Amino acid sequence: MKLFGPEEEAFRRDVRAFLVDWADLDAYLCHGPKWPRVAALFRALGERGWLSLAWPKAHGGLGLPPSYEYILWDEVAFARAARSPLLTIVARTLLRAGSDAQRAHWLPRLRAGEVHFALGYSEPEAGSDLAGLRTRASLRGDVYVVNGDKCWQSYAGHVEYLWLLARTGEPGGRGGGLSLFIVDRESPGLTLTPLPTLDGDALYACRFEGVEVPADRRVGPEHGAWQLMAEALADERHIQFPAGRLKRDLLEVEAFLRAAGRAGDPLVRRGLAELAVAVLEAEVLALRVVELTQAGRSAVAEAAANKVFHTELCQEIAARAFEWGGAESLVHGARVQQLWLQSLWETIGGGTSEVMRGVVARQALGLGGRG
Amino acid sequence: MIAALELDAERAVVREAVAAGCRGGWAALAQLGVLAVGADGESGARELAASCEALGAAALAGPLVETVIALRLLPAAEREAIASGRAFASVGEPPLMPHASRESVFVWLAEGRAWRARAQGEVAPVETLGGEPWGRVALAKGEELPGAPAALAAGRLASAALLAAAGRRALELAAAHARTRKQFGRAIGEFQAVAHPLAAAWIRISAAEMLARAAAHDADAGAPDAAALAAAAWLSARKAALGAALRAHQTFGAVGITLEGPLFALTRRIRTWASLALDEADALRLVAAHAGVAP
Numbered sequence: 078m079k080l081f082g083p084e085e086e087a088f089r090r091d092v093r094a095f096l097v098d099w100a101d102l103d104a105y106l107c108h109g110p111k112w113p114r115v116a117a118l119f120r121a122l123g124e125r126g127w128l129s130l131a132w133p134k135a136h137g138g139l140g141l142p143p144s145y146e147y148i149l150w151d152e153v154a155f156a157r158a159a160r161s162p163l164l165t166i167v168a169r170t171l172l173r174a175g176s177d178a179q180r181a182h183w184l185p186r187l188r189a190g191e192v193h194f195a196l197g198y199s200e201p202e203a204g205s206d207l208a209g210l211r212t213r214a215s216l217r218g219d220v221y222v223v224n225g226d227k228c229w230q231s232y233a234g235h236v237e238y239l240w241l242l243a244r245t246g247e248p249g250g251r252g253g254g255l256s257l258f259i260v261d262r263e264s265p266g267l268t269l270t271p272l273p274t275l276d277g278d279a280l281y282a283c284r285f286e287g288v289e290v291p292a293d294r295r296v297g298p299e300h301g302a303w304q305l306m307a308e309a310l311a312d313e314r315h316i317q318f319p320a321g322r323l324k325r326d327l328l329e330v331e332a333f334l335r336a337a338g339r340a341g342d343p344l345v346r347r348g349l350a351e352l353a354v355a356v357l358e359a360e361v362l363a364l365r366v367v368e369l370t371q372a373g374r375s376a377v378a379e380a381a382a383n384k385v386f387h388t389e390l391c392q393e394i395a396a397r398a399f400e401w402g403g404a405e406s407l408v409h410g411a412r413v414q415q416l417w418l419q420s421l422w423e424t425i426g427g428g429t430s431e432v433m434r435g436v437v438a439r440q441a442l443g444l445g446g447r448g
Numbered sequence: 449m450i451a452a453l454e455l456d457a458e459r460a461v462v463r464e465a466v467a468a469g470c471r472g473g474w475a476a477l478a479q480l481g482v483l484a485v486g487a488d489g490e491s492g493a494r495e496l497a498a499s500c501e502a503l504g505a506a507a508l509a510g511p512l513v514e515t516v517i518a519l520r521l522l523p524a525a526e527r528e529a530i531a532s533g534r535a536f537a538s539v540g541e542p543p544l545m546p547h548a549s550r551e552s553v554f555v556w557l558a559e560g561r562a563w564r565a566r567a568q569g570e571v572a573p574v575e576t577l578g579g580e581p582w583g584r585v586a587l588a589k590g591e592e593l594p595g596a597p598a599a600l601a602a603g604r605l606a607s608a609a610l611l612a613a614a615g616r617r618a619l620e621l622a623a624a625h626a627r628t629r630k631q632f633g634r635a636i637g638e639f640q641a642v643a644h645p646l647a648a649a650w651i652r653i654s655a656a657e658m659l660a661r662a663a664a665h666d667a668d669a670g671a672p673d674a675a676a677l678a679a680a681a682w683l684s685a686r687k688a689a690l691g692a693a694l695r696a697h698q699t700f701g702a703v704g705i706t707l708e709g710p711l712f713a714l715t716r717r718i719r720t721w722a723s724l725a726l727d728e729a730d731a732l733r734l735v736a737a738h739a740g741v742a743p
Binding site: 441 | 449450451452453454619623626627637638640642643644646647648650651652654655656658659661662665666669671673677680683684732733735736738739740741743
């Protein structure tokens with residue numbers, strides 16, 4: 078698909094050349110055990126200014142269009158190196174709503190890839206329905222005291238900071254009564270428990286017991302989290318599900334089937350071609366989000382469409398590999414097994430398929446009431 | 449990034465013309481020239497896609513895809529009758545031929561090759577699901593026509609745009625119905641069992657539509673993957689439009705299965721366009737090779 082201009086294609090070649098040195102990293106499907114090298118990759122990206130491609134130049138960014146961010150993370154995904162780090166959500170929110178002091182302190186370290194964040198949103202009783210979260214941050218003098226339980230945080234065991242969503246007011250109040258904080262992961266009173274996951278990585282349960290967070294670590298207005306999160310999401314949705322991951326999945330499945338002596342089967346060949354059509358469908362859905370973002374237009378329905386299609390397709394690719402590859406796919410270490418186990422998370426994290434279809438129904442078709 | 453997936457401006461330009469052409473019958477539409485765009489080898493795939501989106505949403509009957517293909521295969525002397533709407537192009541593999549009559553210009557299309565063909569004897573009229581005049585006829589192959597792969601790619605692109613737009617229209621009608629039809633004390637579209645399958649169909653239609661537009665862009669840019677994208681767009685749109693048609697029928701309930709109801713005019717057309725033989729095996733091969741998963 079030749080939808081990018083010559084400068085953008087030149088940038089894609091630069092990214093590919095850069096990624097040659099990271100070809101063995103293979104952390105896209107599972108960051109945890111490889112975190113030190115993942116962090117090194119992010120620092121290397123930071124040195125090139127590639128973690129702040131589309132930030133305003135005034136804040137140390139390169140001031141490029143969002144298409145460059147897509148190209149970068151599309152290639153990084155195809156190379157299986159890593160996923161786009163959550164620090165970009167933090168950076169975008171600081172750019173929009175941070176104080177001058179917060180920007181001066183955090184933005185240089187974020188764009189250098191020196192500090193990393195885990196999102197502290199979900200709780201045992203508040204997954205898709207974040208409005209119901211209970212973790213409370215109470216202002217006492219010049220600190221917030223945080224108490225409560227967070228659950229299912231990705232990367233929390235590796236990063237330096239949590240991007241915490243906590244209750245500062247009541248659910249029915251202004252902005253849902255929620256605020257955003259930057260919390261040191263080493264804070265006294267904060268306990269992490271790893272929850273090993275199917276793909277060999279881990280999620281974390283984070284318990285807050287009287288954790289003190291300086292008031293200047295609150296980002297944006299008190300009770301102002303809801304709008305900030307929606308806006309940050311809009312900034313990020315064009316890089317979250319690039320087609321590169323699916324292209325690589327398909328090639329790996331084909332290689333697996335060839336090794337298993339199944340690639341010549343007419344049914345398998347037809348199935349692979351059908352999956353190739355679906356990968357192209359996913360790619361245009363992703364590029365549509367880039368195009369709308371670049372034009373400054375809303376891409377709420379299109380981003381939800383891309384998320385649900387991309388994530389269900391990566392499950393489908395892995396599932397078909399099992400179907401066609403037979404018993405070989407059950408052997409531990411088979412790549413397709415890792416693809417299947419990892420893909421189970423994709424339709425849950427970052428908004429479930431059910432929530433995404435609800436967004437599409439509401440935004441694109443005017444249907445569905447709530448949910 | 450080039451705004452390649454946006455066709456609103458182009459569609460706005462052709463919409464009025466297409467509406468007028470539809471009112472004036474096939475000859476008026478053919479004379480608009482929208483189906484001939486790009487037939488002389490110049491770029492124009494985006495315009496063709498925009499026209500076909502407008503025609504698809506209008507569920508227009510007639511040899512649309514056949515005309516697109518024939519105008520890219522036939523020698524100039526034979527194109528005029530088709531381009532002016534005086535003769536129908538009948539493109540396919542005998543004996544059952546679409547839009548077939550004694551006056552039709554027959555093109556025999558099979559396995560990625562094309563021949564000018566002539567009727568041997570009478571054309572026996574056949575009534576079809578689409579309400580179009582098809583016929584059974586014995587054909588004799590004449591000279592082989594060069595350019596079959598490019599004509600097939602244009603035909604697939606046109607089909608994809610027709611199908612995606614018709615599917616989108618079916619979903620729009622279904623969604624409008626679901627917003628107003630009340631059962632159990634509320635609009636049926638408030639039930640997720642109704643809303644979510646429509647959302648899923650909308651996602652697939654969007655993908656097909658964008659793929660057709662990307663294919664059109666690449667065709668105009670002379671990109672080497674244009675034929676593979678057109679093949680993918682056709683395969684995608686066929687499935688998406690049939691899915692949208694089915695979902696729309698289910699949403700409309702009893703209203704949707706009446707002959708005079710709001711849906712059949714669209715869904716019979718979707719069925720017809722989805723059934724055109726544009727060499728599925730070849731299309732799948734092209735896409736697999738493009739993705740690097742061909743044997």
